Amino acid sequence: MTMAQESETHLPGSYQRLRADGQYRVGAEPTTIAFNHIGKRGERRVDGYEKATGKALYTRDMVLPGMLFARVMRCPYAHARIKQMDTRSAEALPGVRAIIRYDDPEVKGRALNGSYFAQGWARPKLAGWALKPVHLVLADEGWHEGQPMGVVIAADTEAIAEQALRLVRVEWEELPFVLDQEDALKPDAPVLRPGATSNEIHDPRKTFKFGDVEKGFQEADRVIEFQARRRAHLWAGAEMPSVLVRWLDGRMELWVHEQQPYHAKQLLAEWLDIGMDQITMNTVYQGCSFGGRGNPANHSENGMNILATLLSKRTGRPIKMLYDRRDTFFGESGDIATSYFKVGFKNDGTITAVQMKNIFAVYVAATGVDHLVENTKIPNLSCEAIPVDVSIGPAWWARCEHLPSCLSLTLVFDHVAAELGMDPIEVALKNDGNHGHDVSYLLQYMREHGFPERDSLKECIEIGKRAIGWDEKWHQPGARKLPNGKLHGIAFTWDHNWDDSRGTGSAAVMIENDGSVNIIGQHVDIGPNPWTPLCQIVADEIGVPFESVHIKPWTLDTGFALMSPDGSANLVANGAIVRKAAQKARRMLLELAAEVFEVACPEELDIQNGAIFVKADPGRTKTIRQVVTKAMPMHCSGAFWTQPPVLAWAWHAQGIWGQADETGRPRLCRQAHFMEVEVDPDTGQVDVTRVVNVNDVGKAVSPEAVEGQMYGGTILGVSRGLIEEMVWDPRTGVLLNGNLLDYKYATALDCGPIDTCFIETGLGHGPYGTCGIGEATPTIIPALLSPAVYNAIGKWVDDFPITPEKVLQALGKI
């Protein structure tokens, strides 16, 4: 059976319909245009001026006349219940305009909505998977410190709202808590989630089995076991959450800090029981979230929107609800897990079986085995993933939920290489593949689906090896002491995921009456530099100068909404959307031009650099302005209005909703990452002195945007693997470092030079062969610290972050 047949067999019904309609297809799409702006360096970044000059307005900056400020109470204990609450002193404070209590009728017993997933609208098998609405909008019991609960207050100023919160007298009943995920599974552990019988989040328990691991261990020459831990890190995006709401007696408008405004609108309308048409939802610039504000069901989004709306209803005034920095430390924690590995392998480095068990704290997504499945030919895999409630805020993913999967991939093959004393690159290439198949499976897929048949992983590795000097520098563990007394370490890892992932969206392209071009479609910039590449695509697809294309991303109510990268894809989805819309608009323009030029059909015409001309007689030319002047949306005199406006919209579904194993479609992305460290054997300090990222990006629409993603991903990855850690007091369960002075993350001095290398083979499923770049690097890089430190000191420190203390312990010095 060919893979094409296999993918048809497994294609979900909705995608079969999309395919029949021509809306969805699998395979490379031939490029039909010449690249003038796509791929060109030096195009002026479209959002650059506003951002550099401080003129860019973010949600936090927005104000409305007469607006009040709102703050919500937070649980001061790791687990506690309100026995009694007296709000009279707060109500009496001058400047307090409204107080909503947990026992008020608007909120009593009412939960957050939950997400699409939780309600099972999109994927019934994910229903309930830790995304269900476990929190009340205003609870009387908090099962982690910092949980929004009790009371929300609107006042003339933020300071008065804060003061009023301090005046609320609460009689608390403190309850037992548990912080560690393995402790929480013990029989005597207190059960945290109200109404639950155990702390294990059962619904569903995730297990994965592929092949026969017992058989794989029997076939192995050697079997090793090891364990790893990841402590808590969090997103802590630049802009603290806020929302501005104006209730208008049944209608409302709001300015949100949301990654998925359309979902947020849907959830809010449902909770309030009003029509979606009654809600005008605006977005402005947003401080980066990279997924961190990608769950519109979280209290920091759904709950905040609801509470601000209820306060606006009560007061008749606009409400601006704000989180402070400490508030962002609850409910944004990243992956926290204890992992157990058993790996069987042959003496030549071929891995025959991997068995894993991951115990996650409040985690919600991957099992942790996924990248071993999608990136290797390992024939026998099994993984048990146990998510557990503990007394810390609910997790949500940011760059990205596959942190545990990347950790597994890197640790498994690097431990095998270490046991055998082999170069890890050899072990990686020996096990490279997809879903138990070797690389020939990938190459066959590429051949059958119109992609260039080219194994670019080897190319990426060669580029990276040369850049970092691998052949000269790689050494046996602990074998190289530098003249400065530090121990040198060097490491490598690779990955195949993040090609085009998934996403749907819509946008319109309109050619204005002066010949300039607008991309119309609400879109949230969460940090990946998304808009310049879209303008480059539209410019080339229509045939106009880059400078004449602009994007209007603020208003959801145009009816068009580009995909925000909740599905781990940005340009691959949105690029396809705007390309389609631009192609349609170009067709409309040429049809109009055919009349103006008095030629038989639009095919006789072409557009280049903003000029329309007759192909057979290039001297016959007109500007776009001369042609579209007849086509306009409105005019005061009907005599001028002879043609409809040149406006075309398109919708597009990119990627597969879900993962490759649903369809048999392998992911096409190749990347190799290299790192050098210096470890001080006296202090345990690890310095990252060099990182080399090599990506086959398929096609770099904006080279600067690609490099920005690699730089940013590396910095974040190093920060997570080496520095970031939330620390709770074990006696009280209270977070000790809920601010950015005590919770450190990387500065300009915390990572050495980064080489960003990319090749462009057109291997991606996205437009022009693009594949994902933004999410991969920060998800892969943290794990790379472990083999780098191992290569330096000859001991494994598989406990992240790799702090000086752990290094010294590994060296036997403390």
Added chain:
Amino acid sequence: MHNIATDVATHSVESLTLSDNVIRLIINDEIHQLRVEPDWTLHYLIHDRLGLTGTKTFCDRGACGSCTVILDGRPVLSCMTLAIECDGKRVETIEGIAAKQHPLIDTYVKHHAMQCGYCTPGFIVTAKALLDRNPDPTDEETRQALAGNLCRCGTYPQHPTAVREAAQILRKG
């Protein structure tokens, strides 16, 4: 009291006896006479009261540099500075730097030294203060100068390129 009016050629104020809680600031070369509460930070005054929203709040605790302004020639964290203590001082914000078409604006745009852009004004203000005192900083000096500014998008490697190119433009006049 220092007569701040003499510092600015195009503006003048009459010498008034200021009442309690009233301060005078020159913000981006414009004179402001402002009544402030004792607990207002300079950031609150600039961002929330005057609407100069380019000065951002990110950490709210003196850790991130996004609220940086230049106060009498030195970069300071406006979220950690009380407005009432700034009487008679000269404040330069990102809006003032942009209005004078400082080359940093263009070099930051050109080199994509930003992602979401939220922290970008704070970096540029800090970089401007660096170039005011060091017209030809090395990469290392630039990194050191910007080490107090946090960027969650991780744009750090692009900044020295943008800052040093702006320095070169300034040196050429």
